[in-house]
Amino acid sequence: MQFVKIPKMIFTFDLKPMDILVYAGIRSFCNRKLRTIVKAEKVAQLIGVNRNSVYSSVVRLEAVGLLHKAERRVALTNYRAANGYQFAVVPGAWIRIDYSVFKRNLTPAQFATYLYIKSCKNKSGRAFPSYQQAAEATGTSKGTVISAVKSLVAEQLITVRRFIRAVKCFGHNNYRILDAAIFIITCIFRRKKRALRSQRKTLRVSTWMKNSRFNINTVSSVAYRRRKCNMFAGNTAIFFWCWGWYKKQAAVLEPLKYVVRKKKISNNYSRTLKENYKSFFFP
Numbered sequence: 377m378q379f380v381k382i383p384k385m386i387f388t389f390d391l392k393p394m395d396i397l398v399y400a401g402i403r404s405f406c407n408r409k410l411r412t413i414v415k416a417e418k419v420a421q422l423i424g425v426n427r428n429s430v431y432s433s434v435v436r437l438e439a440v441g442l443l444h445k446a447e448r449r450v451a452l453t454n455y456r457a458a459n460g461y462q463f464a465v466v467p468g469a470w471i472r473i474d475y476s477v478f479k480r481n482l483t484p485a486q487f488a489t490y491l492y493i494k495s496c497k498n499k500s501g502r503a504f505p506s507y508q509q510a511a512e513a514t515g516t517s518k519g520t521v522i523s524a525v526k527s528l529v530a531e532q533l534i535t536v537r538r539f540i541r542a543v544k545c546f547g548h549n550n551y552r553i554l555d556a557a558i559f560i561i562t563c564i565f566r567r568k569k570r571a572l573r574s575q576r577k578t579l580r581v582s583t584w585m586k587n588s589r590f591n592i593n594t595v596s597s598v599a600y601r602r603r604k605c606n607m608f609a610g611n612t613a614i615f616f617w618c619w620g621w622y623k624k625q626a627a628v629l630e631p632l633k634y635v636v637r638k639k640k641i642s643n644n645y646s647r648t649l650k651e652n653y654k655s656f657f658f659p
Contacts, residue, residue, distance in 0.1 A: 380473045383466035387513040393484035398433035410463040488514040489524040503551040
């Protein structure tokens with residue numbers, strides 16, 4: 377999976393949503409040395425905007441010191457070539473954006489809102505920013521943020537839940553980031569774990585059948601034999617688990633059985649002594 381690294385400090389430069397989108401688009405082409413050579417048409421095609429918008433945003437990004445543009449020309453014909461860009465090193469944490477986000481054709485306001493919500497998320501992938509905070513950070517209005525959040529929910533990039541406080545009033549929304557890459561990696565990990573577990577179970581069953589001389593060659597179908605082996609392995613594991621649990625409970629209850637029996641016998645013996653005593657002294 378490929379990602380674009382965007383600094384969280386980008387919201388402190390008072391940029392427009394278009395500037396943030398253009399910065400992310402150019403940043404997706406840079407190398408490890410934070411340098412890239414790319415045409416404005418290619419950047420505009422990636423993020424879905426006009427070429428002139430890319431030029432205007434680059435001027436504003438140069439003014440705040442986030443990048444430096446170097447004009448390039450062909451040596452013989454002196455024609456203009458693709459510009460070179462050098463990004464400034466911004467301290468602080470980073471936001472990781474998947475490349476598939478650029479294929480959603482998000483507007484600048486939607487992208488800036490998504491980027492800010494993702495910058496506020498915790499380790500569990502949840503964020504709790506208010507509409508006013510998102511509007512101030514992205515340089516838009518509160519209504520624009522609300523419409524952008526609805527569009528992001530429709531694009532299945534985030535989920536929103538209304539949070540109700542203990543005093544029965546609404547608090548900040550509860551956002552959950554739906555990263556496609558993390559979801560795919562989790563599914564692959566679970567699939568490999570499930571396959572490894574089934575291999576271990578099959579190995580245990582085959583070892584047990586080999587040691588106990590268990591013969592199933594009378595069954596003709598291979599698939600039927602495999603299914604029977606899996607069912608037998610599951611039933612055997614459940615049986616041994618229940619047997620182990622029963623042995624533990626029996627080990628705990630075994631001494632208590634004799635204690636209860638002794639106590640019952642002692643109570644009966646003391647009752648008979650009292651009755652004999654009363655009958656002897658009070659006939």
